[in-house]
Amino acid sequence: MHVVEDDFAMAVTITELGSVGVDFGAAAAVHAARPNQTLPVGGLIATVAPDPYTGLGVGVMDLNH
Secondary structure, three states: OOOOOOOHHHHHHHHHHHOOOOOHHHHHHHHHHOOOOOOOOOOEEEEOOOHHHOOOOOEEEEOOO
């Protein structure tokens, strides 16, 4: 686990996803998990509520299973 600095790119992602109904926390997690220069293959979101991440292009580990 590591801290992701908030920056302009994060603000853009959160705004774009928020405009289509994704809540703030999920949008921030998506930004952190999407592939980027630091993490070329992307990250994995571990959650007990996987549904908000469907179709957003990130890996999700459903902790309910």
